[in-house]
Amino acid sequence: MTPNPWIENLPVYEPGRPIEEVARELGFNLDEIIKVASNENELGPSxxxxxxxxxxxxxxxxxxxxxxxxxxxxxxxxxxxxxxxxxxxxxxxxxxxxxxxxxxxxxxxxxxxxxxxxxxxxxxxxxxxxxxxxxxxxxxxxxxxxxxxxxxxxxxxxxxxxxxxxxxxxxxxxxxxxxxxxxxxxxxxxxxxxxxxxxxxxxxxxxxxxxxxxxxxxxxxxxxxxxxxxxxxxxxxxxxxxxxxxxxxxxxxxxxxxxxxxxxxxxLDDDAHLADSSRVNFAGLRFFEKNLPQIAGGLEYVPSFANFILVKTGRGREVFNTLQKRKIIVRPMDGYKLPDWIRITIGTEAQNTAVLAALREVLA
Ligand SMILES: Cc1ncc(COP(=O)(O)O)c(C=O)c1O
Structure with missing residues (x-):
């Protein structure tokens, strides 16, 4: 039995960690965890x-x-x-x-x-x-x-x-x-x-x-x-x-x-859901853009047009691990040759506030 040789060494995509997996591993309740790792819409479906x-x-x-x-x-x-x-x-x-x-x-x-x-x-x-x-x-x-x-x-x-x-x-x-x-x-x-x-x-x-x-x-x-x-x-x-x-x-x-x-x-028929999602995301982006420069001596970020923001925290994988212990899942970026960066999905106002507070503490 021989798989095609190029399959043997195929790199595997590392997705955002599922809430269930992190909860199981670290003994948390599912509803305590904030996942801002996969650019999902935190308002949920229409x-x-x-x-x-x-x-x-x-x-x-x-x-x-x-x-x-x-x-x-x-x-x-x-x-x-x-x-x-x-x-x-x-x-x-x-x-x-x-x-x-x-x-x-x-x-x-x-x-x-x-x-x-x-x-x-x-x-x-x-x-x-x-x-x-x-x-x-x-x-x-x-x-x-x-x-x-x-x-x-x-x-x-x-x-x-x-x-x-x-x-x-x-x-x-x-x-x-x-x-x-x-x-x-x-x-x-x-x-x-x-x-x-x-x-x-x-x-x-x-x-x-x-x-x-x-x-x-x-x-x-x-x-x-x-x-x-x-x-x-x-x-x-x-x-x-x-x-x-x-x-x-x-x-x-x-x-x-x-x-x-x-x-x-x-x-496709729910224009209100689309408008709400867009509005919440826009407000969340502005929240991070305003506050990231105020913490940890001024964090650098890349201005974003999407529902996430790339932030330079230094030692991204370590920050990801530390945040995870605080029940927050972000995405480390070392796989993208950006080892000093993490990517944060924009969430609800409450989630954004919690993520920023955790980041401030972790990087203090
Ligand atoms: C740029 C880009 N393309 C495609 C996808 C995949 O999306 P889908 O859920 O439609 O497969 C993603 C998901 O993160 C993405 O960021």
């Missing part, structure tokens, strides 16, 4: 989504509609695209893997940025392909360096905007210019997991490229972040019909559960 899940629960003996017809029709109407421009995955992570199935092999490569979401590189490794890593600039993507890194073998170039884990966002007109420079043999993938968070002026409308029929632009979005449905695993791709058809060919027939599709469709 009540409309919860009601849709409850209703869908009675039909769970049925396989789902693999094409997510109802959700797709609704989303297409909202986005102003055709239904043929949308494909769904068990989280946007699954769609990233599907792109690997379609485009990656030992003969091809993908271009990514240093200091960006780790899953892209892991997917390249999964297909025994190669990730060409362009350097970061000011904690964000250096779009020119990424274009310069493209080779004839490149099939994907991935831009995460806003970027996880740094929270930076690229100016919309810079992204439009970037798209013009991506050659036709390369698919420009924009991971927009945090699309809903930036203020309007910084929210790039890349949908117009898809609506204009551009073949080599694909957007990835998710219901895991502002919609508060991470546990359901549902995300979507918006792109040219040809790429969407390929995504639909490589997916398993029932890759998205019926409860997930029903909840996602209901969540």
């Amino acid at each position: 009540p409309k989504a919860v009601a849709a899940m409850t209703a869908a629960a009675r039909e769970m003996h049925r396989y789902p509609d693999g094409g997510c017809f109802y959700l797709k029709t609704k989303l297409a109407a909202r986005l102003g695209t055709g239904a043929g421009n949308l494909a769904f995955g068990a989280g946007s992570n699954e769609l990233i893997e599907f792109l690997g199935h379609i485009f990656l092999s030992p003969q091809t490569n993908m271009v990514v940025s240093d200091g960006s979401f780790a899953v892209y590189r892991l997917v390249a490794a999964l297909f025994n392909s190669r990730a060409i890593v362009a350097p970061m600039k000011n904690f964000g993507h250096d779009l020119d360096a990424m274009i310069a890194a493209i080779t004839p073998e490149t099939r994907l170039i991935v831009v995460c905007n806003p970027n996880n884990p740094t929270g930076t966002a690229l100016a919309p007109d810079a992204l439009d210019r970037f798209i013009e420079k991506v050659p036709p043999h390369v698919l420009a993938v924009f991971d927009e997991a945090y699309f809903e968070y930036p203020p309007d002026a910084m929210r790039a409308d890349l949908l117009k490229h898809v609506r204009a029929g551009r073949e080599n632009v694909l957007l990835l979005r998710t219901f895991s972040k502002i919609y508060g449905l991470a546990g359901l695993r549902i995300g979507y791709a918006i792109g040219h019909e040809r790429i969407i058809a390929a995504l639909n060919r490589v997916r398993q027939p029932f890759n998205v559960g019926a409860m997930s599709a029903a909840a996602a469709a209901a969540a």
